[in-house]
Amino acid sequence: MVKDANSFRGERGLTLIEVLIVVFIISIILAILVPNYSKSTEKAQEKLCFATEKMVEAQMELYRIDVGEEIASTEDLYKLVERGYLKELPVCPAHGEYRIEGKSLFCSKHGHYSAPGAADDHTGGP
């Protein structure tokens, strides 16, 4: 009887320790995964932003060829929408703001896809 009680108590203690170990392991896994998750989200947003820049710049070029007029300022971007070159004004997925510089579209958060800082993660750029 005493032996039974001891082993019962022993099992409970072990279970509690196991639970603590599991909680500890889960918290470690979360600590590792959560920053990686937000990092991969940032990467995805940056890629989408650069894709948007490339697409808008291509439409700017098309507009220049078709209409014979440059999209020279950020305010001119609405002309692309007005003439059907874009469905809507470009929006950065990370809420950066786009501006026109020269013939390029720059994001206030991500810069330009050809910028030296941005080229770090993109091999094979010009």
Ligand SMILES: [Zn+2]
């Ligand atoms: Zn952006």
